[in-house]
Amino acid sequence: MSFYESEIKRIAKNIYGNQGQVNLAVAIKRFIDQNFEKDLNLDLLSSSQFVSKYHLIRLFKKYYGQTPRQYLIGVRIQKAKAHLKKGESVTETCFAVGFESLGSFSILFKNRVGMSPMKFRKEQLSRSNSDHGL
Protein backbone atom coordinates (compact mmCIF):
# COMPACT_ATOMS: atom_id res chain seq x y z
CA MET A 1 0.00 0.00 0.00
CA SER A 2 1.38 3.41 -0.97
CA PHE A 3 1.96 6.23 1.49
CA TYR A 4 -0.98 8.06 -0.08
CA GLU A 5 -3.37 5.13 0.25
CA SER A 6 -2.58 4.59 3.91
CA GLU A 7 -2.87 8.31 4.59
CA ILE A 8 -6.30 8.71 3.00
CA LYS A 9 -7.53 5.61 4.84
CA ARG A 10 -6.35 7.09 8.12
CA ILE A 11 -7.87 10.49 7.37
CA ALA A 12 -11.15 8.99 6.16
CA LYS A 13 -11.48 7.11 9.43
CA ASN A 14 -11.08 10.39 11.32
CA ILE A 15 -13.42 12.58 9.32
CA TYR A 16 -15.96 10.09 7.96
CA GLY A 17 -16.23 7.92 11.08
CA ASN A 18 -19.88 8.82 11.70
CA GLN A 19 -21.64 6.94 8.89
CA GLY A 20 -25.07 8.19 9.96
CA GLN A 21 -23.97 11.79 9.53
CA VAL A 22 -22.29 11.04 6.20
CA ASN A 23 -25.47 9.38 4.90
CA LEU A 24 -27.55 12.34 6.00
CA ALA A 25 -25.21 14.86 4.33
CA VAL A 26 -25.28 12.84 1.09
CA ALA A 27 -29.08 12.57 1.28
CA ILE A 28 -29.39 16.36 1.64
CA LYS A 29 -27.12 16.93 -1.36
CA ARG A 30 -29.06 14.42 -3.48
CA PHE A 31 -32.32 16.07 -2.50
CA ILE A 32 -30.96 19.42 -3.69
CA ASP A 33 -29.60 17.85 -6.91
CA GLN A 34 -32.99 16.34 -7.69
CA ASN A 35 -35.14 19.31 -6.68
CA PHE A 36 -33.01 22.35 -7.51
CA GLU A 37 -35.64 23.82 -9.83
CA LYS A 38 -38.34 23.76 -7.16
CA ASP A 39 -39.03 26.29 -4.46
CA LEU A 40 -36.41 24.84 -2.11
CA ASN A 41 -36.08 26.32 1.32
CA LEU A 42 -34.67 25.23 4.64
CA ASP A 43 -38.07 24.23 6.03
CA LEU A 44 -38.62 21.86 3.14
CA LEU A 45 -35.09 20.47 3.31
CA SER A 46 -35.23 19.89 7.04
CA SER A 47 -38.66 18.26 6.96
CA SER A 48 -37.62 16.02 4.05
CA GLN A 49 -34.69 14.69 6.07
CA PHE A 50 -36.28 14.82 9.54
CA VAL A 51 -33.56 17.05 11.01
CA SER A 52 -33.58 20.52 12.52
CA LYS A 53 -32.63 23.42 10.27
CA TYR A 54 -29.66 24.34 12.39
CA HIS A 55 -28.30 20.79 12.42
CA LEU A 56 -28.86 20.47 8.69
CA ILE A 57 -26.82 23.55 7.80
CA ARG A 58 -24.03 22.64 10.19
CA LEU A 59 -23.84 19.08 8.92
CA PHE A 60 -23.90 20.00 5.24
CA LYS A 61 -21.20 22.61 5.70
CA LYS A 62 -19.04 20.19 7.65
CA TYR A 63 -19.00 17.60 4.83
CA TYR A 64 -19.30 19.73 1.69
CA GLY A 65 -17.51 22.91 2.74
CA GLN A 66 -20.35 25.28 1.90
CA THR A 67 -23.89 25.93 3.08
CA PRO A 68 -26.84 24.19 1.36
CA ARG A 69 -27.90 27.60 0.01
CA GLN A 70 -24.48 28.27 -1.56
CA TYR A 71 -24.46 24.77 -3.03
CA LEU A 72 -27.98 25.18 -4.45
CA ILE A 73 -27.03 28.46 -6.13
CA GLY A 74 -23.99 26.77 -7.67
CA VAL A 75 -26.12 23.95 -9.09
CA ARG A 76 -28.66 26.42 -10.49
CA ILE A 77 -25.96 28.55 -12.15
CA GLN A 78 -24.40 25.44 -13.75
CA LYS A 79 -27.79 24.37 -15.09
CA ALA A 80 -28.54 27.90 -16.25
CA LYS A 81 -25.33 27.94 -18.30
CA ALA A 82 -26.45 24.77 -20.08
CA HIS A 83 -29.88 26.27 -20.85
CA LEU A 84 -28.34 29.49 -22.18
CA LYS A 85 -25.86 27.56 -24.33
CA LYS A 86 -28.81 25.83 -25.97
CA GLY A 87 -30.15 29.25 -26.88
CA GLU A 88 -33.04 29.49 -24.42
CA SER A 89 -33.98 33.01 -23.37
CA VAL A 90 -32.76 34.49 -20.10
CA THR A 91 -36.32 34.56 -18.73
CA GLU A 92 -37.02 30.93 -19.64
CA THR A 93 -33.71 29.91 -18.12
CA CYS A 94 -34.27 31.85 -14.93
CA PHE A 95 -37.52 30.07 -14.13
CA ALA A 96 -36.42 26.67 -15.48
CA VAL A 97 -33.63 26.47 -12.89
CA GLY A 98 -35.73 27.62 -9.95
CA PHE A 99 -35.08 31.35 -9.54
CA GLU A 100 -38.13 33.39 -8.71
CA SER A 101 -37.05 36.77 -9.98
CA LEU A 102 -35.13 37.83 -13.05
CA GLY A 103 -33.37 40.52 -11.05
CA SER A 104 -31.87 38.23 -8.44
CA PHE A 105 -30.98 35.64 -11.11
CA SER A 106 -29.10 38.21 -13.19
CA ILE A 107 -27.20 39.58 -10.21
CA LEU A 108 -26.23 36.14 -8.92
CA PHE A 109 -25.22 34.99 -12.40
CA LYS A 110 -23.10 38.03 -12.99
CA ASN A 111 -21.44 37.71 -9.59
CA ARG A 112 -20.55 34.07 -10.13
CA VAL A 113 -19.81 33.91 -13.85
CA GLY A 114 -18.37 37.37 -14.40
CA MET A 115 -20.88 38.50 -17.04
CA SER A 116 -24.63 38.93 -17.27
CA PRO A 117 -26.74 35.97 -18.49
CA MET A 118 -27.64 38.05 -21.54
CA LYS A 119 -24.01 38.56 -22.46
CA PHE A 120 -23.12 34.94 -21.68
CA ARG A 121 -25.90 33.72 -23.99
CA LYS A 122 -24.81 36.03 -26.78
CA GLU A 123 -21.17 34.93 -26.52
CA GLN A 124 -22.07 31.26 -26.51
CA LEU A 125 -24.32 31.60 -29.54
CA SER A 126 -21.84 33.63 -31.57
CA ARG A 127 -19.15 31.14 -30.60
CA SER A 128 -21.11 28.15 -31.87
CA ASN A 129 -21.99 30.05 -35.05
CA SER A 130 -18.39 30.97 -35.76
CA ASP A 131 -17.33 27.35 -35.17
CA HIS A 132 -19.41 26.47 -38.20
CA GLY A 133 -18.53 29.55 -40.21
CA LEU A 134 -14.73 29.52 -40.08
Add this chain to the structure above:
Amino acid sequence: MRISVLSIPVYDQQQALDFYTEKLGFIKKLDVPLGEGNRWLTVVSKDDQEGTQIVLEPAPVHFEPAKVFQSALFEAGIPWTQFDSDDVEEEYNQLIDRGVEFSIKPTVMGTVKIAVFNDTCGNYIQMVEQL
Protein backbone atom coordinates in the same frame (compact mmCIF):
# COMPACT_ATOMS: atom_id res chain seq x y z
CA MET B 1 -7.82 38.11 -12.17
CA ARG B 2 -9.16 34.81 -13.37
CA ILE B 3 -7.90 31.24 -13.02
CA SER B 4 -7.43 30.14 -16.61
CA VAL B 5 -4.30 27.98 -16.77
CA LEU B 6 -2.86 25.30 -14.47
CA SER B 7 0.23 23.17 -15.08
CA ILE B 8 0.95 19.47 -14.99
CA PRO B 9 4.66 18.60 -15.22
CA VAL B 10 5.35 15.87 -17.80
CA TYR B 11 8.45 13.95 -18.86
CA ASP B 12 7.49 13.94 -22.52
CA GLN B 13 5.11 16.49 -24.04
CA GLN B 14 4.07 14.45 -27.07
CA GLN B 15 3.44 11.34 -25.02
CA ALA B 16 1.46 13.47 -22.57
CA LEU B 17 -0.62 15.00 -25.35
CA ASP B 18 -1.44 11.54 -26.68
CA PHE B 19 -2.47 10.34 -23.23
CA TYR B 20 -4.56 13.37 -22.28
CA THR B 21 -6.38 13.47 -25.62
CA GLU B 22 -6.66 9.83 -26.68
CA LYS B 23 -7.10 8.20 -23.27
CA LEU B 24 -8.79 10.95 -21.25
CA GLY B 25 -10.68 12.57 -24.13
CA PHE B 26 -9.44 16.13 -23.59
CA ILE B 27 -9.03 18.47 -26.56
CA LYS B 28 -5.82 20.16 -27.67
CA LYS B 29 -6.29 23.93 -27.37
CA LEU B 30 -2.95 25.70 -27.91
CA ASP B 31 0.27 24.41 -29.41
CA VAL B 32 2.93 27.11 -29.75
CA PRO B 33 6.51 26.09 -30.62
CA LEU B 34 8.98 27.58 -28.13
CA GLY B 35 12.21 26.41 -29.74
CA GLU B 36 14.57 23.60 -28.68
CA GLY B 37 11.71 21.13 -29.06
CA ASN B 38 9.59 22.73 -26.34
CA ARG B 39 5.95 23.73 -26.82
CA TRP B 40 3.35 25.84 -25.02
CA LEU B 41 0.93 22.97 -25.13
CA THR B 42 -2.49 23.12 -23.49
CA VAL B 43 -5.56 20.91 -23.30
CA VAL B 44 -9.14 21.59 -22.21
CA SER B 45 -12.04 19.46 -21.13
CA LYS B 46 -14.28 18.49 -24.06
CA ASP B 47 -17.40 19.74 -22.27
CA ASP B 48 -15.83 23.03 -21.22
CA GLN B 49 -13.57 24.10 -24.05
CA GLU B 50 -13.51 27.74 -22.98
CA GLY B 51 -12.79 26.70 -19.42
CA THR B 52 -9.51 26.26 -17.53
CA GLN B 53 -6.59 25.03 -19.61
CA ILE B 54 -3.93 22.61 -18.48
CA VAL B 55 -0.38 23.23 -19.64
CA LEU B 56 1.53 20.03 -20.27
CA GLU B 57 4.69 21.51 -18.90
CA PRO B 58 8.15 19.93 -19.50
CA ALA B 59 9.53 21.14 -16.14
CA PRO B 60 11.12 17.81 -15.06
CA VAL B 61 13.21 17.71 -18.24
CA HIS B 62 14.76 21.12 -17.64
CA PHE B 63 14.65 21.80 -13.93
CA GLU B 64 16.11 19.19 -11.61
CA PRO B 65 14.25 20.26 -8.43
CA ALA B 66 10.93 19.87 -10.27
CA LYS B 67 11.94 16.36 -11.22
CA VAL B 68 12.94 15.51 -7.66
CA PHE B 69 9.63 16.80 -6.28
CA GLN B 70 7.57 15.03 -8.94
CA SER B 71 9.40 11.72 -8.45
CA ALA B 72 8.92 11.89 -4.69
CA LEU B 73 5.17 12.45 -5.10
CA PHE B 74 4.98 9.58 -7.56
CA GLU B 75 6.85 7.18 -5.30
CA ALA B 76 4.47 8.00 -2.46
CA GLY B 77 1.49 7.48 -4.78
CA ILE B 78 0.29 11.04 -4.22
CA PRO B 79 -1.91 12.60 -6.91
CA TRP B 80 -1.11 16.31 -7.12
CA THR B 81 -3.94 17.02 -9.56
CA GLN B 82 -7.53 15.92 -9.59
CA PHE B 83 -10.41 16.01 -12.04
CA ASP B 84 -14.12 15.94 -11.31
CA SER B 85 -16.30 13.20 -12.71
CA ASP B 86 -20.05 12.70 -12.63
CA ASP B 87 -19.58 8.93 -12.50
CA VAL B 88 -16.20 7.60 -11.36
CA GLU B 89 -17.23 3.95 -11.81
CA GLU B 90 -18.20 4.43 -15.45
CA GLU B 91 -15.12 6.52 -16.18
CA TYR B 92 -12.96 3.87 -14.53
CA ASN B 93 -14.39 1.13 -16.76
CA GLN B 94 -13.82 3.21 -19.90
CA LEU B 95 -10.25 4.04 -18.94
CA ILE B 96 -9.48 0.41 -18.06
CA ASP B 97 -10.71 -0.54 -21.55
CA ARG B 98 -8.25 2.00 -22.99
CA GLY B 99 -5.41 0.43 -21.04
CA VAL B 100 -5.03 3.03 -18.29
CA GLU B 101 -3.45 1.75 -15.07
CA PHE B 102 -5.04 2.51 -11.72
CA SER B 103 -3.26 2.64 -8.36
CA ILE B 104 -6.56 3.07 -6.48
CA LYS B 105 -9.77 1.55 -7.83
CA PRO B 106 -13.06 3.40 -7.30
CA THR B 107 -13.39 3.78 -3.54
CA VAL B 108 -16.06 5.50 -1.49
CA MET B 109 -14.69 7.82 1.19
CA GLY B 110 -17.49 9.47 3.10
CA THR B 111 -19.14 11.97 0.77
CA VAL B 112 -16.89 11.33 -2.24
CA LYS B 113 -15.89 8.48 -4.50
CA ILE B 114 -12.30 8.57 -5.74
CA ALA B 115 -10.01 6.63 -8.06
CA VAL B 116 -6.35 7.26 -8.93
CA PHE B 117 -4.61 6.50 -12.23
CA ASN B 118 -1.13 6.81 -13.74
CA ASP B 119 -0.83 9.37 -16.55
CA THR B 120 2.34 7.60 -17.87
CA CYS B 121 4.21 10.94 -17.80
CA GLY B 122 5.27 10.95 -14.16
CA ASN B 123 2.01 11.70 -12.35
CA TYR B 124 -0.81 10.11 -10.50
CA ILE B 125 -4.15 11.81 -11.18
CA GLN B 126 -7.21 11.53 -8.96
CA MET B 127 -10.81 11.43 -10.18
CA VAL B 128 -13.44 12.61 -7.73
CA GLU B 129 -17.20 12.22 -7.72
CA GLN B 130 -19.21 14.12 -5.12
CA LEU B 131 -21.76 11.64 -3.81
